[in-house]
Amino acid sequence: MISVKKKSILGDLKESLIQKAFQTSGLLAILVLLGIFALLLYTSVPAFKEISLKEFLTSTRWDPTSPERPEYGLLSMLASTIMVTVGALLIAFPLGVAVAAYLSDVASPKVREIVKPVVELLAAIPSVVVGFIGLTLVSPLLAKIFKLSHGLTALNGSLMLAIMALPTIISISEDSLNAVPVSYVEASLALGANRWQTLVRVKIPAAISGIIASLMLGMGRAIGETMTVLMATGNARAFPHGLLQSVRTLTANIAIELGEVPYFTTHYYALFGIGLVLFLMTFAINLTADLILEKQKRKLK
Amino acid sequence: MRKKLSAGFKKLMAGMLTGTALLAACGLLFTATASAQRKMIQVKGSDTMVNLVQILAEEYMAKKPGAAIAVLGGGSGTGITAIINGTCDLANHSREWKTKELDLAFEKGVRPRIFAIAVDALSIIVNENNSVDSLTMAQVGSIFRGEIKNWKVVGGPDQKISLYGRQSNSGTYSFLQEHVLNNKNYSQDVKEMNGNAQIIEAVSQDLAGVGYVGVGYLYDEKGEIRRGIKVLQIKKDENSPAYSPLDKEAVYSAKYAISRPLYQSTSGKPSAAVADFIRFELSPEGQAIVEKEGFFKIGQELMDQNDKNLK
Numbered sequence: 001m002i003s004v005k006k007k008s009i010l011g012d013l014k015e016s017l018i019q020k021a022f023q024t025s026g027l028l029a030i031l032v033l034l035g036i037f038a039l040l041l042y043t044s045v046p047a048f049k050e051i052s053l054k055e056f057l058t059s060t061r062w063d064p065t066s067p068e069r070p071e072y073g074l075l076s077m078l079a080s081t082i083m084v085t086v087g088a089l090l091i092a093f094p095l096g097v098a099v100a101a102y103l104s105d106v107a108s109p110k111v112r113e114i115v116k117p118v119v120e121l122l123a124a125i126p127s128v129v130v131g132f133i134g135l136t137l138v139s140p141l142l143a144k145i146f147k148l149s150h151g152l153t154a155l156n157g158s159l160m161l162a163i164m165a166l167p168t169i170i171s172i173s174e175d176s177l178n179a180v181p182v183s184y185v186e187a188s189l190a191l192g193a194n195r196w197q198t199l200v201r202v203k204i205p206a207a208i209s210g211i212i213a214s215l216m217l218g219m220g221r222a223i224g225e226t227m228t229v230l231m232a233t234g235n236a237r238a239f240p241h242g243l244l245q246s247v248r249t250l251t252a253n254i255a256i257e258l259g260e261v262p263y264f265t266t267h268y269y270a271l272f273g274i275g276l277v278l279f280l281m282t283f284a285i286n287l288t289a290d291l292i293l294e295k296q297k298r299k300l301k
Numbered sequence: 302m303r304k305k306l307s308a309g310f311k312k313l314m315a316g317m318l319t320g321t322a323l324l325a326a327c328g329l330l331f332t333a334t335a336s337a338q339r340k341m342i343q344v345k346g347s348d349t350m351v352n353l354v355q356i357l358a359e360e361y362m363a364k365k366p367g368a369a370i371a372v373l374g375g376g377s378g379t380g381i382t383a384i385i386n387g388t389c390d391l392a393n394h395s396r397e398w399k400t401k402e403l404d405l406a407f408e409k410g411v412r413p414r415i416f417a418i419a420v421d422a423l424s425i426i427v428n429e430n431n432s433v434d435s436l437t438m439a440q441v442g443s444i445f446r447g448e449i450k451n452w453k454v455v456g457g458p459d460q461k462i463s464l465y466g467r468q469s470n471s472g473t474y475s476f477l478q479e480h481v482l483n484n485k486n487y488s489q490d491v492k493e494m495n496g497n498a499q500i501i502e503a504v505s506q507d508l509a510g511v512g513y514v515g516v517g518y519l520y521d522e523k524g525e526i527r528r529g530i531k532v533l534q535i536k537k538d539e540n541s542p543a544y545s546p547l548d549k550e551a552v553y554s555a556k557y558a559i560s561r562p563l564y565q566s567t568s569g570k571p572s573a574a575v576a577d578f579i580r581f582e583l584s585p586e587g588q589a590i591v592e593k594e595g596f597f598k599i600g601q602e603l604m605d606q607n608d609k610n611l612k
């Protein structure tokens with residue numbers, strides 16, 4: 001009796017300890033996030049002693065080392081980031097969902113067993129290698145196709161980012177298509193729908209939350225990617241007027257300038273200001289994705 | 302090669318420099334107690350030159366066991382100020398003295414003596430199929446400021462100019478901005494590449510491309526000019542002859558326009574110890590180190606001036 005009681009006390013203790021440990025690690029994630037936010041805020045605020053917030057957000061000229069007058073406007077780079085990301089998703093999302101549908105509904109198990117690991121292997125290519133391919137292989141090709149003198153353009157960056165976002169979009173979309181209960185498909189087929197109708201009207205709507213999640217994760221990857229766009233897009237600071245122009249994204253700008261910026265200067269603080277803007281952007285994207293998913297889940301119930 | 306230094310290596314170098322400075326400080330203390338005669342030579346100034354002079358100093362100290370030299374960066378202005386205030390023995394500067402600085406020096410009774418120890422040069426490259434062979438300094442400036450937008454204006458094909466350059470914090474970027482763009486802003490359309498090699502790669506593929514790279518990067522490992530690019534000849538102005546940076550003599554004698562001598566200055570006649578170090582830098586052995594570090598050696602004209610200043 002006594003020993004059993006002892007054991008249960010020990011068990012309780014163990015359980016509460018484990019619970020505490022998990023709780024702490026959960027809290028730690030929040031703490032790290034808050035810490036990063038606080039650090040970015042703390043390091044970027046001094047920049048606004050010399051830069052007006054209006055200039056920072058609405059001026060299109062960024063030239064902190066100008067001998068004439070330092071300028072700190074990030075609108076051009078913000079527009080470039082959005083342009084390259086949207087371009088990448090326009091390419092990668094339809095393609096990715098199509099491949100996912102093929103893998104889950106059309107491909108024979110044998111083909112699926114080969115294609116799926118290959119797609120996932122695509123994610124393992126280092127971004128610097130993708131960038132190098134963009135720089136040396138794809139950009140001359142684009143130049144030829146569009147009769148440009150060079151191919152280091154936003155389109156080149158979008159294509160490269162699309163390659164990097166594809167594995168995420170394909171594997172998450174495919175997983176969520178596979179997760180649709182077989183009963184849905186059977187019911188649809190039993191009602192006389194063909195396989196196409198079943199896919200488009202039953203499976204995809206049922207899996208839409210996962211598909212949207214894949215889009216958001218792909219977007220997060222595209223916005224945050226640095227090395228690839230740094231190598232592929234030419235990094236000109238001018239405001240982008242089209243996909244066939246050289247652009248500089250926010251991430252590329254930080255990578256270019258943070259390495260050799262004199263510490264604790266306005267320029268240094270302004271680069272952290274850009275980091276803060278990027279952080280807020282991805283935060284907003286993730287929040288929207290969560291809200292969409294939540295809505296979708298409630299609807300399905 | 303100086304321009305290839307990664308940030309990490311620079312940090313390492315900075316650390317080594319601090320280490321050297323600390324060691325030097327200890328050494329100074331030690332020698333001060335041991336014998337008051339031995340004196341540390343303090344060198345300060347240009348960041349472009351700090352690695353070069355550090356290596357020169359190490360080689361020199363290896364040869365002369367009694368010598369002690371501490372090299373610090375901080376920028377050309379810092380070095381010149383230190384000479385004016387008498388807080389260093391030798392200043393490194395990659396630009397000439399400004400009139401204001403000279404006035405201040407003379408006010409304080411300092412008569413600087415200036416020595417050119419190396420030459421730094423930049424080349425302007427275009428695609429090999431571009432018909433343009435030479436440009437004036439003013440034209441290069443206008444092109445990179447974005448004022449000249451078409452090759453037609455400078456006698457080339459009717460094609461929009463496509464600009465390539467380095468990142469805003471590289472020394473090469475500011476060298477061109479100071480020296481050729483007359484301290485005006487670069488065009489916002491310059492595509493900023495991740496290093497000299499990428500500029501060469503891009504220009505070799507871009508019929509309308511133009512870029513600037515350190516002269517050392519023009520050659521491949523066999524010592525031949527890289528394929529696909531053409532190195533432009535540069536004229537100081539409309540009426541002067543054009544020189545190519547591949548013409549070594551032209552660079553040595555500073556006739557090639559986009560080059561700058563790298564200087565050292567002393568306050569008045571250099572002391573025997575400092576003069577000996579400068580002589581080592583200018584010796585064939587010192588100049589070989591200069592070339593190995595990616596700079597050019599000094600031509601005869603500048604060397605003659607150096608000799609005069611040493612006496």
